[in-house]
Amino acid sequence: xxxxxxxxxxxxxxxxxxxxxxxxxxxxxxxxxxxxxxxxxxxxxxxxxxxxxxxxxxxxxxxxxxxxxxxxxxxxxxxxxxxxxxxxxxxxxxxxxxxxxxxxxxx
Numbered sequence: 001x002x003x004x005x006x007x008x009x010x011x012x013x014x015x016x017x018x019x020x021x022x023x024x025x026x027x028x029x030x031x032x033x034x035x036x037x038x039x040x041x042x043x044x045x046x047x048x049x050x051x052x053x054x055x056x057x058x059x060x061x062x063x064x065x066x067x068x069x070x071x072x073x074x075x076x077x078x079x080x081x082x083x084x085x086x087x088x089x090x091x092x093x094x095x096x097x098x099x100x101x102x103x104x105x106x107x
Contacts, residue, residue, distance in 0.1 A: 005039050006039055008037070008039060008079065010036050010040075011034045011077070012032050013031050013032065015030075015074065016029055033069070036064060037065070039062070040062050055103075056104075057105075058088075060102075061102060064098070065098055065099075066099065073089065083105070083106040085105075086102075086103055087104055
């Protein structure tokens with residue numbers, strides 16, 4: 001992956017595990033990485049149809065290098081004020097250096 005294509009910056013966060021009396025998550029999300037360089041692309045046409053077969057609310061593809069920790073679908077990305085929920089993680093070549101994430105934007 002060419003470093004010049006990673007022009008966006010995102011924060012990777014993990015939701016709080018604490019729950020309130022109704023069983024809903026409460027508390028502040030934990031920041032696990034800040035200002036991670038990545039490439040964010042909007043899915044359109046045929047790509048969008050294929051991605052939605054795997055992740056029902058898929059709208060974006062995010063390409064990034066390994067953030068240095070185990071990335072899971074519990075994490076979410078914060079891009080400015082937009083929250084991007086990770087639906088699928090593709091580890092390119094299965095060596096843990098480059099990831100392609102299929103994400104949906106939280107409303």
